[in-house]
Amino acid sequence: MRGERAGEIHALQDAERQVGSQRIAVGEELERVEDGERRLLSAAFALSATYAGVAGGLLSVVVGFIDPVEFGISASLRQITFIVVGGLGSVAGSVIGAAVLSALPEVLRPVKEYSDIIYTMILLGFLLFVPRGLVTIWTGLLRMLPRASVAAVTEARAK
Numbered sequence: 001m002r003g004e005r006a007g008e009i010h011a012l013q014d015a016e017r018q019v020g021s022q023r024i025a026v027g028e029e030l031e032r033v034e035d036g037e038r039r040l041l042s043a044a045f046a047l048s049a050t051y052a053g054v055a056g057g058l059l060s061v062v063v064g065f066i067d068p069v070e071f072g073i074s075a076s077l078r079q080i081t082f083i084v085v086g087g088l089g090s091v092a093g094s095v096i097g098a099a100v101l102s103a104l105p106e107v108l109r110p111v112k113e114y115s116d117i118i119y120t121m122i123l124l125g126f127l128l129f130v131p132r133g134l135v136t137i138w139t140g141l142l143r144m145l146p147r148a149s150v151a152a153v154t155e156a157r158a159k
Helices: 004-021 026-032 035-063 073-086 091-101 109-129 134-158
Strands: none
Touching (some): 073 091, 073 109
16 A cells, blocks of 8 residues: 555554554553544545455355355465465465465365365465565565566676
């Protein structure tokens, strides 16, 4: 997120983390929140609820019906794994995670009863060893490519 409001939202998010680390009761902290901050929190909540509502409406149009089975623990675990594997806090990371793991259900079809365990292992592995997700590896590779190509061009010119 970019812009003035995004910076304010990130500042509020950091403040909530600090409150949690100091073990201040949330009710006490909410009493200290100024009206502007409270309005900003309410606007962020309303915007996220709007996005969720639109996504649910689009899902019902695409699928044709909504079944509670589609929103079970397995589907939630899969979607959280997509986001964590790709990278938390970035849209590109979510897309990368979904693209990388979208074929996994077909691969796991012979051992379908263990698929939740495998997704959990992938999730924990990424949280422990690659906490920022694949998007950081991707952006690191993109940063290295221009340097490598510039170095190759200058070496070719020198010869």
